[in-house]
Amino acid sequence: MKRSMKYVYGPIPSRRLGQSLGISPIPKKACNYACVYCMLGPTDKMTNTPQMYMPVQDILDEFDQVLASGIPFDMVTFAGDGEPTLYAGLKELILALKKRTKKPIVLITNGALLTDADVVDTCMKADIVMPSVNGYDERTFKLVNRPHGDIDFEQVTKALKKFSRQYPGLLWLELMLMKGINDSTEDLHKYYDFFGQFYYDRLYINTPNRPPVESFAQMVTHEKMLEAMDILNGIGIEDGFENGYASEITDDLEAILNITQRHPMNQHEIEHFLRKRKNNNIAGVFMLLRSHPKIKIIHYRGIDTYRIK
Ligand code: SF4
8 A cells, every 4th residue: 555645544453343444534633522532632623514624536546546456454444533424525435435345334433413414314325333322411421522512412312313223234332431430330220221222233332442632531440341241231342352252162161262273362251251151160261271281371461362272
């Protein structure tokens, strides 16, 4: 890929999206939110009005270069420097991309502009829409998202509810949990009730695992993530942690050996896998794994990863 790419980046590996080719149709940090956890820094351009920030053709030219280079990717993902629905050319761009690739088009959005019929029409064209939903009431909405003054919690909620009933693609909600801000057991039950009004396919539960704009937006503990996953029936995406493992093999140790033969698992993934299977001797399974002749344990970034030698 040429170094001069301005709008297209990656592909970057993503646990949710595979090799994700990113497109950012927004100037750096143009957004209608100023989330406390944002890893992009402060919102430089707070706006709630979609604009034609750059010609659609300029982005397509870069995309065509990527296609010509033959770089493999699994999905095309709109995210990047700010809120992508603030790009007025988004619908035209998605439709043009769909003529160029059969790979799914993913739209990562804060969902605030789903109150706008044109933006709804645009979102309908994407294959996967991933709205972040961090407030279960006006207080938590304002506390976490710090939205543009024109954005109203009730209207955004109503709009997402309506969209979730109409949208034919996959709707994956994402919740950002932060220590001491929105992670109490009471908060989690309120989120559970709140999410019940939406029709969605998955809920991802995230926590700031990259430096947030506000230092008080801290990661939740591993135990809290497990509690949230249980209460909300969501998929945790804590750093280095995935909980989507399953196996037809009934013996837990054999199941782990079978999986780690193809895919290494870290200690948290194994723990969650065992909890999900209602294993009541998790420490015992870890002892067997540690002494197992086929298993190699790799300590990396403070976490033990188990794989077959
Ligand atoms: S919506 Fe996204 S880009 Fe905007 S402030 Fe929040 S995290 Fe950052």
